[in-house]
Amino acid sequence: xxxxxxxxxxxxxxxxxxxxxxxxxxxxxxxxxxxxxxxxxxxxxxxxxxxxxxxxxxxxxxxxxxxxxxxxxxxxxxxxxxxxxxxxxxxxxxxxxxxxxxxxxxxxxxxxxxxxxxxxxxxxxxxxxxxxxxxxxxxxxxxxxxxxxxxxxxxxxxxxxxxxxxxxxxxxxxxxxxxxxxxxxxxxxxxxxxxxxxxxxxxxxxxxxxxxxxxxxxxxxxxxxxxxxxxxxxxxxxxxxxxxxxxxxxxxxxxxxxxxxxxxxxxxxxxxxxxxxxxxxxxxxxxxxxxxxxxxxxxxxxxxxxxxxxxxxxxxxxxxxxxxxxxxxx
Ligand code: PHE
Numbered sequence: 001x002x003x004x005x006x007x008x009x010x011x012x013x014x015x016x017x018x019x020x021x022x023x024x025x026x027x028x029x030x031x032x033x034x035x036x037x038x039x040x041x042x043x044x045x046x047x048x049x050x051x052x053x054x055x056x057x058x059x060x061x062x063x064x065x066x067x068x069x070x071x072x073x074x075x076x077x078x079x080x081x082x083x084x085x086x087x088x089x090x091x092x093x094x095x096x097x098x099x100x101x102x103x104x105x106x107x108x109x110x111x112x113x114x115x116x117x118x119x120x121x122x123x124x125x126x127x128x129x130x131x132x133x134x135x136x137x138x139x140x141x142x143x144x145x146x147x148x149x150x151x152x153x154x155x156x157x158x159x160x161x162x163x164x165x166x167x168x169x170x171x172x173x174x175x176x177x178x179x180x181x182x183x184x185x186x187x188x189x190x191x192x193x194x195x196x197x198x199x200x201x202x203x204x205x206x207x208x209x210x211x212x213x214x215x216x217x218x219x220x221x222x223x224x225x226x227x228x229x230x231x232x233x234x235x236x237x238x239x240x241x242x243x244x245x246x247x248x249x250x251x252x253x254x255x256x257x258x259x260x261x262x263x264x265x266x267x268x269x270x271x272x273x274x275x276x277x278x279x280x281x282x283x284x285x286x287x288x289x290x291x292x293x294x295x296x297x298x299x300x301x302x303x304x305x306x307x308x309x310x311x312x313x314x315x316x317x318x319x320x321x322x323x324x325x326x327x328x329x330x
Contacts (some may be wrong), residue, residue: 001045001057002053002056002060004217005042008039008042009064009067012068013324015028015031022083025072025079026188032068033069039064039068075091093327100179104328104330106319107307107311108157108303111310112189114208114234115230115234118229120228122183124316125186125187126184126188127175127188128172128188128190129190130166131190131192132166133164133166135158137154138164138167138168138171139176141283141286142173142174142250142283155194156195157195157204165192167192167193167211167252168208169189169190170191170210170298170300172190173186173210173212173250173298174286174287177284178287178288179290182216182294183214183215184212184213184215185212186213186229187209188209188212189207191206192205193245200314200315201287201316203304203319207303208302209301211276211298212296213298214279214289216293218295218297220297223277223299224243227257227274227276227299231259231273234310235310240259241259242270243255243257244256244257244258246275248277250279250298254276257268257272257275258273259309263312271309273301273305273306274299274300275300275301275304277297277299278296279296279298
């Protein structure tokens with residue numbers, strides 16, 4: 001009897017080591033532990049055991065019963081746990097994915113980037129200046145006479161007598177030339193502010209990009225060539241343009257550049273996109289550059305208008321509204 005018990009234990013161990021799923025575990029249970037199974041059968045044989053042996057055999061039988069039952073319980077628990085973790089994960093993988101919203105650049109930033117790229121290709125470096133500017137940098141150093149109408153309170157947001165929100169990016173020319181001696185090939189993007197009535201066409205705030213080149217042998221033809229190259233890259237090779245003589249206190253001679261704008265189904269017209277000219281010698285003197293030795297050209301253009309033309313937007317205010325339905329389109 002004792003040897004039968006130890007054989008049973010051995011074969012149980014062996015069978016258990018082969019169990020790999022709940023089905024074979026159940027077969028093991030039926031074979032050893034069910035009512036007609038091997039272990040209860042052994043118990044039934046207990047009555048035939050001789051008196052002297054009963055104590056030892058009884059103990060061995062009980063040990064076998066407890067051992068097999070425990071092993072079976074442990075294995076079952078282990079198997080069920082591993083099934084739970086592989087087949088029924090805590091996350092419901094059938095749920096639709098949650099979209100991660102990636103922000104995108106504002107149309108104006110995209111346009112600025114695009115313009116910067118074109119000019120970087122032409123050897124320009126990018127500089128920035130402050131939006132709060134001195135009256136001197138914004139006007140005086142740029143050769144604006146004291147009684148120039150642009151200085152009027154109606155156009156300029158004055159902070160006090162000497163400081164204002166810059167009305168153009170041209171004061172960055174002054175800052176740059178005060179710090180850096182020629183040769184200069186610079187692009188200066190930024191926000192500018194004008195105290196204008198807000199409408200579909202104008203806003204109190206917009207962006208400009210200023211260009212400045214100062215060297216010993218600069219020509220007006222080079223200025224024109226640079227700007228024509230730029231608008232062809234920005235608007236396409238077929239863009240129709242013209243230069244018109246104009247006036248700015250800080251350039252002489254000065255010009256404005258127009259492009260022909262023909263919206264679908266509407267009458268075409270000339271559209272002013274930038275101002276430009278050869279840096280006035282007075283400006284060079286104001287920043288301590290010798291106008292006998294150096295010559296320069298400058299240009300300044302708004303960003304909103306070209307961007308609006310390019311993307312077919314007809315109200316400037318929408319560019320400052322932060323309306324996500326509009327912004328998502330770009
Ligand atoms: N600063 C001028 C403006 O805001 C544009 C300009 C820049 C013109 C540089 C000539 C040269 O209108």
